[in-house]
Amino acid sequence: MKRFAVALAxxxxxxxxxxxxGPNAGSGDTASAREGADLTVSAASSLTDAFTEIGxxxxxxxxxxxxxxxxxxxxGLAAQIDQGAPVDVFASAxxxxxxxxxxxGPGVTDRADFAQNRLAIIVPVDNPAGIENLDDLTEDHxxxxxxxxxxxxxxxxxxxxxxxxxxxxxxxxxxxNEEDVRAVITKLIAGDADAGIGYVTDVTPAVSDxxxxxxxxxxxxxxxxxxxxxxxxxxxxxxxxxxxDFVLGDGQRTLAEYGFLPPP
Amino acid sequence: xxxxxxRSPSTASSPLRRGRTPAVFVVLAALGVALVALxxxxxxxxxxxxxxxxILTSETALTALRLSLVVATTAxxxxxxxxxxLAWALARGSFRGxxxxxxxxxxPLVMPPVVAGVxxxxxxxxxxxxxxxxxxxxxxxxxxxxxxxxxxAATFVSFPLAVxxxxxxxxxxxxxxxxxxxxxxxxxxxVLRRVTLPLMGPQIAAALVLSWARALGEFGxxxxxAGNLQGRTQTLPLxxxxxxxxxxxxxxxxxxxxIAVAFGVILALRGRFLR
Amino acid sequence: MTLSVxxxxxxxxxxxxxxxxxxRGSTTALLGPNGSGKSxxxxxxxxxxxxxxxxxxxxxxxxxxPAAGVYVPPERRPIGVVFQxxxxxxxxxxxxxxxxxxxxxxxDRAEAHDRSEHLLRxxxxxxxxxxxxxxxxxxxxxxxxxxxxLVAEPALLLLDEPLSALDVGARARLREVLRDELEGFPGIRxxxxxxxxxxxxxxxxxxxxxxxxxxxxxxxxxxxSAPRSRYAADLVGVNAVRGVLEPIDGGxxxxxxxxxxxVVPWPEWYVEGEVxxxxxxxxxxxxxxxxxxxxxxxxSGRVTSVAIEGDRARVRLATAPPLVAEVTLGSxxxxxxxxxxxxxxxxxAVEVELLPP
Numbered sequence: 001m002k003r004f005a006v007a008l009a010x011x012x013x014x015x016x017x018x019x020x021x022g023p024n025a026g027s028g029d030t031a032s033a034r035e036g037a038d039l040t041v042s043a044a045s046s047l048t049d050a051f052t053e054i055g056x057x058x059x060x061x062x063x064x065x066x067x068x069x070x071x072x073x074x075x076g077l078a079a080q081i082d083q084g085a086p087v088d089v090f091a092s093a094x095x096x097x098x099x100x101x102x103x104x105g106p107g108v109t110d111r112a113d114f115a116q117n118r119l120a121i122i123v124p125v126d127n128p129a130g131i132e133n134l135d136d137l138t139e140d141h142x143x144x145x146x147x148x149x150x151x152x153x154x155x156x157x158x159x160x161x162x163x164x165x166x167x168x169x170x171x172x173x174x175x176x177n178e179e180d181v182r183a184v185i186t187k188l189i190a191g192d193a194d195a196g197i198g199y200v201t202d203v204t205p206a207v208s209d210x211x212x213x214x215x216x217x218x219x220x221x222x223x224x225x226x227x228x229x230x231x232x233x234x235x236x237x238x239x240x241x242x243x244x245d246f247v248l249g250d251g252q253r254t255l256a257e258y259g260f261l262p263p264p
Numbered sequence: 265x266x267x268x269x270x271r272s273p274s275t276a277s278s279p280l281r282r283g284r285t286p287a288v289f290v291v292l293a294a295l296g297v298a299l300v301a302l303x304x305x306x307x308x309x310x311x312x313x314x315x316x317x318x319i320l321t322s323e324t325a326l327t328a329l330r331l332s333l334v335v336a337t338t339a340x341x342x343x344x345x346x347x348x349x350l351a352w353a354l355a356r357g358s359f360r361g362x363x364x365x366x367x368x369x370x371x372p373l374v375m376p377p378v379v380a381g382v383x384x385x386x387x388x389x390x391x392x393x394x395x396x397x398x399x400x401x402x403x404x405x406x407x408x409x410x411x412x413x414x415x416x417a418a419t420f421v422s423f424p425l426a427v428x429x430x431x432x433x434x435x436x437x438x439x440x441x442x443x444x445x446x447x448x449x450x451x452x453x454x455v456l457r458r459v460t461l462p463l464m465g466p467q468i469a470a471a472l473v474l475s476w477a478r479a480l481g482e483f484g485x486x487x488x489x490a491g492n493l494q495g496r497t498q499t500l501p502l503x504x505x506x507x508x509x510x511x512x513x514x515x516x517x518x519x520x521x522x523i524a525v526a527f528g529v530i531l532a533l534r535g536r537f538l539r
Numbered sequence: 540m541t542l543s544v545x546x547x548x549x550x551x552x553x554x555x556x557x558x559x560x561x562x563r564g565s566t567t568a569l570l571g572p573n574g575s576g577k578s579x580x581x582x583x584x585x586x587x588x589x590x591x592x593x594x595x596x597x598x599x600x601x602x603x604x605p606a607a608g609v610y611v612p613p614e615r616r617p618i619g620v621v622f623q624x625x626x627x628x629x630x631x632x633x634x635x636x637x638x639x640x641x642x643x644x645x646x647d648r649a650e651a652h653d654r655s656e657h658l659l660r661x662x663x664x665x666x667x668x669x670x671x672x673x674x675x676x677x678x679x680x681x682x683x684x685x686x687x688x689l690v691a692e693p694a695l696l697l698l699d700e701p702l703s704a705l706d707v708g709a710r711a712r713l714r715e716v717l718r719d720e721l722e723g724f725p726g727i728r729x730x731x732x733x734x735x736x737x738x739x740x741x742x743x744x745x746x747x748x749x750x751x752x753x754x755x756x757x758x759x760x761x762x763x764s765a766p767r768s769r770y771a772a773d774l775v776g777v778n779a780v781r782g783v784l785e786p787i788d789g790g791x792x793x794x795x796x797x798x799x800x801x802v803v804p805w806p807e808w809y810v811e812g813e814v815x816x817x818x819x820x821x822x823x824x825x826x827x828x829x830x831x832x833x834x835x836x837x838x839s840g841r842v843t844s845v846a847i848e849g850d851r852a853r854v855r856l857a858t859a860p861p862l863v864a865e866v867t868l869g870s871x872x873x874x875x876x877x878x879x880x881x882x883x884x885x886x887x888a889v890e891v892e893l894l895p896p
Contacts, residue, residue: 075510076508079508079509079510079512082512124391143409148506148509149510150506150509151509174493175491175493175496176490176492176497177492177493177494177506178492179487179492179506179509187491190385190389191408191488191491192389192390192391192396192406193409
């Protein structure tokens with residue numbers, strides 16, 4: 001009885017130590033019952049809706065392919081890739097974090113800018129603090145939510161405040177720094193924030209009945225450039241290139257529908 | 265008082281005889297220790313020891329530490345003050361719905377912390393909260409985005425621990441000692457102060473330590489309900505999370521700080537109150 | 540000052556109905572087998588179990604009267620209780636335990652400790668004042684518990700089986716201390732016990748409680764001479780002879796009482812003073828003539844009464860000292876036992892059990 005129990009413990013240990021078939025398990029894995037390949041894409045949170053649709057279109061266009069998305073703040077995604085996460089394609093909301101993967105991480109191939117985005121003031125649909133423009137954000141008692149420093153939307157917002165000359169007053173009103181731009185929207189919908197700085201693309205149909213967009217004049221606004229690239233070390237080099245080409249091609253229409261600007 | 269370690273033939277080979285731990289137990293126990301120790305060991309090794317000094321004396325780290333200590337200690341204190349009477353009711357009261365009440369109290373323990381945060385918003389949010397909107401409209405009090413919110417979130421998740429431990433402690437008391445105290449002329453509050461609570465010393469310490477430790481590590485409810493702002497709501501776990509995105513090494517260092525603080529306090533208190 | 544108890548008290552499914560009075564200057568014993576309801580009565584008098592019916596009145600003050608909605612909680616009763624399990628506070632020292640009732644009543648700390656120390660000294664346990672109560676021996680703990688009950692000078696002292704947890708030696712020593720304390724205690728004293736010897740030797744009045752009812756109240760003498768229940772009869776069934784000891788020869792001695800002498804085994808612990816010798820009636824054998832044999836106690840006397848109890852008979856003998864013998868009905872027949880008949884009684888020296896007084 002004793003020996004059986006020990007054997008059982010050891011057996012289960014060995015079984016769980018055996019790696020799953022991951023996305024980079026490699027084509028030609030005869031033990032797998034799947035056809036085609038798996039692509040893992042890490043993309044900035046602001047791309048959630050657009051890329052999900054693009055992913056589905058790509059799968060339709062390439063039967064047998066599965067695209068798995070990992071959405072999050074670009075800084076966090078870059079950190080994951082640097083730590084060795086098995087990601088095939090990285091789409092960042094700012095060049096900074098693509099540079100980080102390129103220079104300090106595994107390196108990238110086929111890098112290209114695929115979209116641009118603009119910042120906007122986003123408020124709850126009932127606009128409790130009556131925000132109408134950037135200057136209103138400097139009023140006392142306005143509760144402003146930004147993405148944290150390091151998150152592209154957060155860095156862009158702070159840059160924009162500097163351009164507009166309202167840094168001190170606006171930043172004094174910040175009550176929370178969120179981990180990504182979608183969390184900013186959440187605080188506006190479910191929480192108590194009066195206003196937030198996000199992308200124009202963040203007011204998606206899904207939330208448009210609960211938040212409103214207030215445009216920021218182009219003179220002071222920051223235009224965000226979104227690069228995409230294949231991560232070095234990927235097992236799906238061709239598929240990754242194919243996806244990137246798709247984003248740069250058919251995907252552009254989808255991106256435009258969601259409010260993204262074309263790449264420079 | 266001897267519990268008889270007799271050497272009858274039937275027990276001679278039983279692995280549960282006092283003093284001999286079965287081999288299987290040792291293996292399993294070692295796995296358990298490994299489960300806990302390995303992540304800590306990993307963290308210890310990954311911490312950038314050359315930068316540790318600079319990281320831990322940074323404003324971010326120190327502010328988060330101070331805030332964490334304030335929030336966790338306040339949460340533990342509130343958990344105790346509210347938890348003791350509730351534990352009393354559960355241990356000694358006789359009323360219908362006790363089982364239901366106990367299940368309710370345990371809920372925060374099994375609830376995902378983010379869900380707890382959402383719940384807190386639904387109750388105390390300034391705009392749509394059940395109580396929060398009333399507080400705001402009538403008194404101008406807003407809880408979200410404040411340190412108080414961090415305390416509230418931490419209390420919500422650590423309160424059940426305090427109640428459970430205190431209830432167990434009360435159940436373990438010999439109530440006749442309290443009867444004796446009464447016959448000796450002690451009024452109810454005196455009995456509580458001088459007999460009941462002192463006799464529960466170890467359990468009270470355990471309740472405080474456990475709820476404090478849980479409050480210290482609280483993340484999901486805090487970030488959802490209180491937000492994340494340095495100096496006001498960014499406790500150590502939130503600081504680690506934020507740092508993880510941009511500077512993982514710094515995150516490791518701050519994590520070590522959190523662990524060291526918690527470990528130190530638990531070690532110190534448990535030793536003192538262990539009878 | 541009197542205590543009047545006239546209650547029905549219930550604990551769980553068990554109810555005890557009792558009615559008795561107790562005055563100051565005497566000790567009243569509640570005597571009965573385990574489970575008879577004595578502890579419930581104590582709990583009632585102490586205010587821990589409010590009675591269902593009736594009243595408890597101490598010195599004119601109503602402590603309990605459910606019908607009138609009167610209930611005085613324990614902490615407001617002028618009582619001192621020594622519990623069967625002592626219930627000393629384990630987290631306090633002996634001194635702190637004794638000082639507790641005073642401190643709880645708001646007495647100044649220094650004075651409380653002073654008075655407590657004093658009392659501990661009187662009970663000869665002052666040297667253990669600083670010891671944690673859980674480190675005290677059985678006898679020491681008992682004294683501390685007694686001190687704790689006495690320190691606030693209560694009007695009513697309740698002692699629940701104060702000696703039952705002790706071994707024979709400790710019990711003997713403590714009995715003396717207890718007797719002195721009780722004698723000097725000005726209030727009403729109630730002693731609860733299942734030991735008839737304890738009841739007889741320490742109390743002037745005995746209230747017999749059996750199965751939730753009081754079956755007899757009286758002095759030890761009254762009960763002895765006219766037991767009104769089987770239990771009481773069993774109780775008094777022991778012959779008790781009190782006297783001093785004189786050694787005879789190898790291992791035996793003579794117990795000399797005012798009413799006669801018995802040959803007894805010499806007890807190792809004896810130093811001096813009075814002892815009580817217990818002879819069980821069942822051990823007393825009756826003979827028509829002087830018996831031959833090795834029994835060292837051979838007495839003759841007249842039968843003063845024969846009481847048939849079921850299939851046994853208790854025969855009272857005017858021997859020196861007077862004895863009660865328990866015999867079969869057959870023996871009653873055979874010996875033609877009835878009042879006035881002369882018989883011989885015998886029993887061995889070893890059949891006398893000696894107790895320190």
